[in-house]
Amino acid sequence: MQPSELEQLERSLYTYRMRVTRVIDGDTVEGYLDLGLHLERKLRIRLYGINAPERRGATNVAGCAARDHLARLLSKYGESKVDGYHLLVQTSLDRDDKYGRLLGTLWGAIGGRDLVNLNGRTIEAGPAVPAPESRGR
16 A cells, blocks of 8 residues: 555655644744654744745735735645644755744645645745745756
8 A cells, every 4th residue: 555645744854743823924934843752842934945025114015915825825724723733844954044943845735635835835826936045946
C-alpha cells in the first residue's frame, strides 16, 4: 500500500505540525510548533517565497487585505480547533530570516487528505508576490 501524500510529508525532515494562533500579516503567522515528545515551541513563521504588503505606511490597506486573505485560507484549509488552526509547516532547513522568524511553507488539507500549499495560494490570489530570493527556483 502506497503512503498518501500527507503521510509522506508528515514523515519528511523539517516538517512539523503547527497550531497557528495569530496571523501577523500577509506573510507571517505565529503559533506553536510540535517538536514531538510532547514538546512545543512558540515562534513566528515567515512564509517562504512570498512577499506581502506591510500593514503600515502607504501599503496599510493592501497589507490588511493580505493578512485577512491569509486568515481566510487558514480557516478554510487548517483544522479548526479551540486553540487555533492546526496544519503542517515545512521549514526551509530550519533557517530563519533577519528578524528571527523561521522560514517555511504552510500546508493545509482538504478532508484530511489532499494537501494545499498556502504560500502558493496566497500568490495565486494576488495579495502577495513571489519574494525576490525565491524567483526562478
